[in-house]
Amino acid sequence: MTRITLVEGDITAQQVDVVVNAANSSLLGGGGVDGAIHRRGGHRILEDCRALRASRYGRGLPTGQAVATTAGDLPARWVVHTVGPVYLADEYEKRAELLASCYRESLRVAAELGARTVAFPAVSAGIFGWPPADAARIALGTVAAVAAELGSGPEEVRFVLFGSEMFEVFAGVGRELGVTVQE
Structure with missing residues (x-):
């Protein structure tokens, strides 16, 4: 059974098997989580x-989609890069499915690597403008569903949230959804 945990902090400092990068499509670094992972890694x-x-x-x-690379100098084994969608209200259904796909595909790649622990950021909830509560619902709901389907997937999926506001949003949504999360 996969344990879902919430942590307020720096994703580049997580000692896990896989750190998920909210990458841009170029895969060559950028701002936010992507830039931090490339700088530290x-x-x-x-x-x-x-x-x-x-x-x-x-x-x-x-x-x-998602793809794995080395973790370089990060305290992890691999980085799984995934490209989240930019939020556009008039294309919500299509883009919400793409956001859910980021979590599904990242977990699939992590499982193929044999990862026991995975750390996710709040994909698309930063500069890509996804409303935080909706991003949390999609993230937590998708991870809980995929973990149940995988059965033998990661032991822990950790959401590493930057700042107390995002942490509180994810904690509240987790309680609302009835997802068993450890804070």
């Missing part, structure tokens, strides 16, 4: 991302 992550761009993802990683 060092050049090996960027080298792996460049190799992915030169082979499978010449046009970039599609939104909702």
Whole structure:
């Protein structure tokens, strides 16, 4: 059974098997979580991302998909990069499915790697403008459903939330959904 935990903190400091990166489609670094992971992880992550761009993802990683690289200098084994959708209210259904896909695909890749612990940020809830409570509902609901389906997936999925406001939003939504989360 997968345990879902919530932590307020820095995702780049998490000692886990997999850190999930809220990447941009170029895979070459950016701002927010993506920039922090590339800065702290060092050049090996960027080298792996460049190799992915030169082979499978010449046009970039599609939104909702996930791919793994080394974790470089992070205290993790791998980074799973996923591209979240930008929030657009008039395309909500399509984009909400893409956001859920980020979590599903990241967990699938983590399970293929044999990961026991996975740390997620709040994908798309920052600069991509997704309303935090809705992002939390999609994230927690999807992870709980996928964990139940996998059965033998990760032992722990940890949401590492930047700031007390985002932490409180996720904690409240977890209680509302009846998802067993450990804070």
